[in-house]
Amino acid sequence: MLTQLRKPEYTGENRCWPCTVLNAILLLLACVVIAVVPKNRSRRLGVAAALGLVGGAAITLRGYFIPGTPRIAPRLRDTVGFDSRRPTEPGSIAGDSDAVSGEFVMETLLDAGVIHAVGESLHLDEPFRQEWRSEMTRIRGDDLGKAVQDVTPDSVDVELVEDGDWVVISAGGPETERWLSRSVAIAEVAGERALRDHDIERDVRTQSASALRAFLSDCPNCDEPLEETTASRCCGSGTSPLSPPDEVLACPACRQYVFTF
Secondary structure, three states: OHHHHOOHHHOHHHOOHHHHHHHHHHHHHHHHHHHHOOOOHHHHHHHHHHHHHHHHHHHHHHOOOOOOHHHHHHHHHHHOOOOOOOOOOOOOOOOOOOOOOHHHHHHHHHHOOOEEEEOOEEEEOHHHHHHHHHHHHHHHOOOHHHHHHHOOOOOOEEEEEOOOOEEEEEOOOHHHOEEEEHHHHHHHHHHHHHHHHHOOOHHHHHHHHHHHHHHOOEOOOOOOEOEEEEOOOHHHOOOOOOOOOOEEEEEOOOOEEEEEO
């Protein structure tokens, strides 16, 4: 019976903790309000206890107690402006350009010896990995905004926001903004620099640096080991919790994605 009551799309790794906390607080307030009314105190205490038990079980098994939470919460977040500009993806310096195809990028990296095909798997060249990591270490100690500006066209503006956790690249208006997490910005600038020694054109280097993030094993920002996990949903994402969660590489310390598979 418990299995039938559970909703795995809202619990476990898919649980939206902001929604869970909100439901728990509202449930607690409802129980307190019912319990403190003077009239029929003993009966109301029983009702409050029953409500708390049922509501707590619902939150545990289903992810929420208030009906419609998965539909209402993202809209409420957008209405009040919470994280309204922050993206749900880690972004990329490469943007959405179709000038260089993914297939061409892979062929270029293979020809340059940056990645190697072993059977049906691709592996990053270890000497290149060390060079890439060294560049990341240097960038962490430099002006990240200037470093990003150096690998982007002169026509765009680069700004660090939210205490430097995000880098915003803009070509003149909100609709042109690209938000990069700090980890992604460090990884891609370092990748672009490391690729300069491999006789790869600038546009291809930028696209290649984005693709190389799939081979990261440690966080570019703090060196913590990355984890393969799933993207949070509901209040943590603008997409529906009913959609299968994206598989991502994420840093548990920085709480940022570095690659979405």
